Amino acid sequence: MTAFVALVRKDLRIFFADRRAVIMAFAAPILIGSFFGYVFGEPRNPKDQSRMKVLVVDQERQGAAKDLIASLGKDPNLEVAASELEAAREAVRKGKVPVAIVIPEKFGEQAGQALFGAGAKPEIIVLFDPSHRVEAGMIRGILTGQVMQTVTKDAFGGEGGKRTATSMRRSVEGAPMEASEKSALTGLLQSVEKFNARPQAARGGGGGGLTIPFAMKDEALTSRAGVVYNSYAHSFGGMAIQFMLFMGIDVGIGMLLLRQRGLWRRFRAAPLSKTTLLGSRAVSAMLVGMLILAVVFSFAWLVFGVKVEGSMVGFLGICAAFSLMTAGYGLLIAALGRTPEAARGLAILGTLLMVMLSGAWVPSFLFPRWMQRVTTLVPARWAMDGLDAMTWRGLGLEEALPAIGVLLLAAVVFGAVAVWKFRWEADG
Amino acid sequence: MLRAASLKKAYGAIHAVNGVSLDAADGETIGLLGPNGAGKTTLIGMLAGLVEPDSGEVRIAGEAIGGDTSAVKLKLGLVPQELALFEEMTANANLDLFGALYGLSGARLARERARVLELVGLSDRAKDKAESFSGGMKRRLNLAAALMHDPQVILLDEPTVGVDPQSRNAIFDNLEELKAGGKTLLYTTHYMEEAARLCDRIAIMDHGKVVANDTLSELLRLIPVSNFVVIDLAAEGFDGMPELREMSGVAEAALNGRQLRIGVEALSLLPDLLVWLRGRGAEIEHILTERPTLETVFLHLTGRSLRD
Incomplete structure (x- = not known):
């Protein structure tokens, strides 16, 4: 011993x-x-939250595209900056930004028509760095939600929406189709025109467009209620x-x-x-x-x-x-x-x-x-x-x-x- | 006290030790002399129970070393060739550890520590880390670590390698004190002068075998030369070597440039030798006589130098 x-x-x-x-x-x-x-770990100060850089190329330069860019800019997960197409391509290629979004010309008009099933869908190009696929996927998700909101907002109250509803009603009235079907569609579009013609205030501020019809509540499951995940527990265990x-x-x-x-x-x-x-x-x-x-x-x-x-x-x-x-x-x-x-x-x-x-x-x-x-x-x-x-x-x-x-x-x-x-x- | 009989150990095709038998009595110091690779360290390993012999046996005070925890090991102290110390620990801590390995503790441990530190002259450096010691001091501590349990037989594997003359003398003094205290020492070296100074008997090893084992004077008798006469001639080109080698009383003769080296059976031949050289027209500048050494014995027995 x-x-x-x-x-x-x-x-x-x-x-x-x-x-x-x-x-x-x-x-x-x-x-x-x-x-x-x-x-x-989760940053203790929200200002320290890491935001994903996104370049946006606006080829429409008006209406829905501007609204869309403004909406993206308000998203807490994104850091949005405007760019030209070639500069955006170069920045992504060199790895300076993971993703760039290209909003095409006539985006608002085409998206509004496509919303009602008429006309071709506008094509938003997402340029991404292949080493950042995860970020690209997240940005696609955010973009989809924001596009839906912006386009429907425009369609139900915006100038583009008014033009689209009137133009479509006229197309339907002149189109060869069954009388009952024509009557129903014409009525629907007239209702949209009436809705769009009402003053903004009368619509009760309901000009926000369509939104995702559910809300998500995140709940991190840790040991018990009130105990937040502590990333240091894992990292210290790992290093030990x-x-x-x-x-x-x-x-x-x-x-x-x-x-x-x-x-x-x-x-x-x-x-x-x-x-x-x-x-x-x-x-x-x-x-x-x-x-x-x-x-x-x-x-x-x-x-x-x-x-x-x-x-x-x-x-x-x-x-x-x-x-x-x-x-x-x-x-x-x-x-x-x-x-x-x-x-x-x-x-x-x-x-x-x-x-x-x-x-x-x-x-x-x-x-x-x-x-x-x-x-x-x-x-x-x-x-x-x-x-x-x-x-x-x-x-x-x-x-x-x-x-x-x-x-x-x-x-x-x-x-x-x-x-x-x-x-x-x-x-x- | 120490008896080894017919020890053999091979590593593959190499016979490191090939049938070695040795005996050492109480208080006797045996020198194990041989060049590097002669098998000395393997032999020491077998004597210390570190290396399992392929055949043969070792007995200490009549008992064979049986197993890792054999009590016979308490009678043995090993001083390895390497500086087997924990340099990051103090001299005291090193000695305490090696004492504890042999079951020492408490007051006895402290007493033995003080004794060996005193013996090797390191009492004043007891609390210093070994890494701060000079090479010679480390060698002395290396020796002290093997003495903590006061073993009866001490196996020393080239304990003075790389040591300055002053430290070597200090180690010799330590060993002579141990010898005087009745310890049995087995001392491996390839320094002849160490073996000559310390050992009662010298075993010469070569290629895994003991080729001679006797006192220094008896070993010297093995060669037919009582003295060497070294003569510097005034000029090169001496042509009487065949006759010189045939001369009665001349055991061997060699010419190197102007220098003649003649091994004679008796120094009384010297006057006749000088007369003969003068008769051959050789002019002598300088004469020197040398006694044969262990090196000569080794060369005679093995045909090669000890330092090869």
Whole structure:
């Protein structure tokens, strides 16, 4: 027991003596977690809301097009600027703006006629940067709503609408069709003309045009009512996982360095069991891992208000299980690596892959479906999902248990392979 | 105290140690001399229980090393060739760790730490990190770490590599003190003068085998030369080498430019040798005599230099 404790204490001493390791383990996840949390989170001040830049090319230069541009300009998600066609094309091509909208000549007139099924539909061209498809899709949606509102407003009260209704009534009256059908259509268009002829005030301010016939109420489902989503919870969890795995690399490389520095000969010459030698390293790595999680989440709690909204026992269980898994991962690197130099590159690659697939950088729902299934084999994914579940999702212990189970299983598998493949013999 | 019998270890086709047997009594210092790659480190590894022999056995005080946690290991101290220290830790912390690995704790740990620090002369640097030490001081701390549990047998694998003469002498003093205290030392080196100074017996290793194992004086008897006579001639072109090599009492002779190097069976041959040279018209500028060394013995036994 004396030797075991001494070896654990030695590892902790060496860890804290290495300023680089300490910065990497504590400060780096806090800094990067803060950055990601800020970037992907809801801005506290609405003025900080990121708005999508849109260029609008107005080829009609009057009536409905002007109204449409004004409506788009009022949308809180858009930052609208006028442009000429070639300049807009160039700006999108060069990636300076993600989307440009081209409103054609006679837009108002053609749209008004197309509204009643007569005439060709005007063609609004959406120029977009292919690397910004998501923004382009959002802008199409906003544009559709605004066009409907602007065009119907014009059709039911605007000058264009008056001209369109009169012109269409005359066309219908002269058209060869059944008397009853002609009478009904003529009546409809006369009603529109009468409606349009009434003073603005008499219409009760109802000149807003047709709008989308429903309202949407967004409700973000978090742990409970009144608790808002805290993006820092995810980003701090992700970064803690990433840097704990980096710490695991250091554990493995450190053990390979023992061999290179002759210390392994000294350890093996002492009456120490394999359990003591590997177990002490696993325990010290687990302690450091727990400390990293404690420091990182304490910072997130104090500065960004991240709380364990779910089961505290589950949260601690996931932290402990992931720390143990990290220790096993470190031992695995030590067992499979031949030299520190050779092991470092491969271990970093493996770790970055594991972190990426865990969803720590990019949410896993953005992955292709097959990849989402594959990532369930990555233990770090369970840790990430488990930490999310225990923090901002506010789920109970029963939701933590599968993650804890998978992480412990991974720790056992890593540890077993490490013991199996470990080169116990000192180099001769 | 230490007995190794017929030890063999091969790595693939390379026989690192090929049938080595060694004995060392209490208080005896055995020098293990050989060039790099002779198998010394592998042999030390097997003696310390680090390397599993392919065949043969090692016994310390009559007991074989059996398993990782064998109590026999408490009787052994290993000083590795590398500076096997945690440089980011203080001398005290290093010694505490290595003491704890052998079960020391509390007052006994503190006592042993003070003892070994005193022995190697590092008491005043006990609280300094090893990384701040000079090469020689690190070597001394490397030695001290192996002595914390007061082992009876100490295996030293080239403990003076890269050390300045002053630190080397300090380490020699430490080892002589241990020897005087009855410890058994096995000391590997490829420095002949170290082996000659410290060791009661010297085992010469080459290609994984012990080619000779005896006291220095007995090893020197293995070569038929009692002295070398080195003569600088006034001019090059001496043409009497075939006759010189055939002369009675001359074991070997070589000419290098103007310098003659003659191995003689007895130094009493010298007057006759000088007369003979004068008779051959050789003008002598300088004469020097040398005793044979371990290097000579090694060359004689293996056909190559110790530093090859």
